Amino acid sequence: MWEYEYSVETTAAPDTLWRHWSDMAAWPRWNDGIEKIEIDGPFAVGTGFTMTPPGDDPIRMRITEIVRGELFVDEMDAGDFVVRTVHRLERPQEGRTRVVYRTEITGPAADQVGPELGPAITADFPEVVAALVKLAEG
Template sequence: MWEYEHTAETVASPEAVWRLWADVPGWGTWNAEIEKVEIDGPFAVGTQITMTPPDDEPVVLKVVEVAENALFVDQLDAGDFVVTTTHRVEPLGDGRSRIVYRTEIDGPAADQAGPELGPAITADFPDTVAALVRLAEGR
């Protein structure tokens, strides 16, 4: 298995972060790695999200877990490996929250696919989370 995690602290509430996550069509306003994004239903378990990075092919993700104001998990099933990304926001007290983005690549081909694809998938996490924080904080 291959894994990567990025965290950031913010004064934004979990509810403010959640509103941005649940607004899937608006993801491109804080994620520069999205040229186009579509969702095929409500922001709920079983819904598919199609993200198109700039100058690349669309990526189809399935929402596999949702806990309002706390987390959502999406998966890309590539057959021999599965990419699972958890997006979590945790209240820390004193008006602060922690945002966690965690990606795991698992499955029979994970030992090869993880080191090849994982760094490319997660390279934008620091910038994406920083932009999410700025927007959630109203800056």
């Protein structure tokens, strides 16, 4: 297994952050790691979507878990490994929200692909979370 977690605290309200997360069609407006996104349905468990990073091939994913206002999980299943990213909101203290992005790569090939693929996937987490927080605070 390979794993990485990044988090930032903000004064932005969880419902404001959640509103931006649940509006998948708008992700490319604030997430520079997404050139294009195609969504197969509503923001709900089981909905599939295809994200295209700038200059890269499209990546097929699906939402596997949602706890409204708290977290959602998306997964990319490559057969011999699965990339799972948890997007979570925590309340460490009154008036503060912690935005957490956590990626785990599991499966039989995780030990081989994780050290190369994991850092490539998570390299922009600081910029993505900063952009989300700036939008939510604005």
